[in-house]
Amino acid sequence: MDQQPLIRTTGLSYRYSRDVQTLSGINLHVERGSIYGFLGPNGSGKTTTLSLLLGLLNNQAGDIEIFGQHLHRNREAILGRIGSLIETPSLYGHLTARENLEVYRSTYGASKARIDEVLDIVGLGDTGRKVAKKFSLGMKQRLAIALALLPAPELLILDEPSNGLDPAGIIELRALVKKLNREHGMTILISSHLLGEIEKMVSHVGIIYKGKMQFQGTLAGLHGFQRQGARLHLRTSDNEAARLLLGEYAPRVGADGLHVAFENNAQVAAINRRLTGQGIDVFLLHPKESDLEQLFIDLTTAHA
Ligand SMILES: Nc1ncnc2c1ncn2[C@@H]1O[C@H](COP(=O)(O)OP(=O)(O)OP(=O)(O)O)[C@@H](O)[C@H]1O
Numbered sequence: 001m002d003q004q005p006l007i008r009t010t011g012l013s014y015r016y017s018r019d020v021q022t023l024s025g026i027n028l029h030v031e032r033g034s035i036y037g038f039l040g041p042n043g044s045g046k047t048t049t050l051s052l053l054l055g056l057l058n059n060q061a062g063d064i065e066i067f068g069q070h071l072h073r074n075r076e077a078i079l080g081r082i083g084s085l086i087e088t089p090s091l092y093g094h095l096t097a098r099e100n101l102e103v104y105r106s107t108y109g110a111s112k113a114r115i116d117e118v119l120d121i122v123g124l125g126d127t128g129r130k131v132a133k134k135f136s137l138g139m140k141q142r143l144a145i146a147l148a149l150l151p152a153p154e155l156l157i158l159d160e161p162s163n164g165l166d167p168a169g170i171i172e173l174r175a176l177v178k179k180l181n182r183e184h185g186m187t188i189l190i191s192s193h194l195l196g197e198i199e200k201m202v203s204h205v206g207i208i209y210k211g212k213m214q215f216q217g218t219l220a221g222l223h224g225f226q227r228q229g230a231r232l233h234l235r236t237s238d239n240e241a242a243r244l245l246l247g248e249y250a251p252r253v254g255a256d257g258l259h260v261a262f263e264n265n266a267q268v269a270a271i272n273r274r275l276t277g278q279g280i281d282v283f284l285l286h287p288k289e290s291d292l293e294q295l296f297i298d299l300t301t302a303h304a
Contacts, residue, residue: 005029012062037202038191041298045211046191083153089144093133108151118146138169234258235284
């Protein structure tokens with residue numbers, strides 16, 4: 001069993017036009033057996049990255065290795081082991097789920113028995129004569145995933161599969177992704193612009209913002225990272241005394257008052273209590289958002 005990541009990009013960069021750098025130095029590491037959530041607000045570069053991994057865009061700079069091989073040298077062999085859902089799936093509305101799969105079966109060299117298997121995996125085994133245009137969006141999405149599963153891929157890449165789904169559809173999708181990972185041993189790379197949509201299913205997270213990776217690691221690691229960079233701006237009746245009192249926070253004194261790093265609201269309250277408890281008046285207590293915090297606000301706020 002190799003220990004190298006299933007996907008490794010090194011310094012992946014991309015620009016659609018000469019003057020706009022869409023991706024800058026992306027180092028993506030996706031471990032075998034993981035469910036990797038690729039998070040970023042709209043326009044941050046997720047689809048561009050995934051398109052590069054799937055050879056849908058030509059690589060301009062940096063390196064892509066998948067299954068330990070260079071994508072540009074082993075393109076067909078690698079892509080044959082990946083299932084993906086990246087654009088709106090091309091389903092035939094007048095055909096049933098089974099007939100849709102039959103259309104694609106020979107392209108993938110899959111057996112007839114595989115059709116029953118994938119229908120069963122995605123929970124569409126009992127849709128019978130119902131045609132795809134009568135399906136809910138969630139069912140259409142699962143049928144599209146069934147298509148991607150036909151060649152029994154080791155790696156599944158899903159670009160914003162929750163988009164447009166209602167809460168029930170999102171829950172079904174989440175259960176399906178977990179099942180594919182746990183019962184079928186698939187590594188899954190799934191993108192989203194909302195942390196809440198994927199945090200219940202992923203083991204690892206990569207966050208991309210303005211074309212740059214901001215964080216990559218386990219979900220547990222993400223929670224510590226989230227508050228990094230948050231600073232509290234204080235003005236008091238005696239800034240020098242306040243600086244000494246708040247020594248453990250390593251405050252910085254400037255012309256406009258003090259600045260201290262903090263992690264949560266409880267610390268803000270504790271700082272305030274300590275100062276007022278020592279007779280120092282607090283005139284200003286202003287938690288300042290870092291860029292990172294704005295990023296997390298974007299990732300946790302649903303846009304219409
Ligand atoms: N074909 C294209 N030509 C020019 N610019 C593009 C093209 N496709 C995407 N872009 C731009 O590249 C940037 C990254 O887009 P990308 O689609 O990769 O982001 P994303 O994170 O997937 O966001 P979304 O969820 O909105 O698709 C955006 O500014 C987008 O406008």
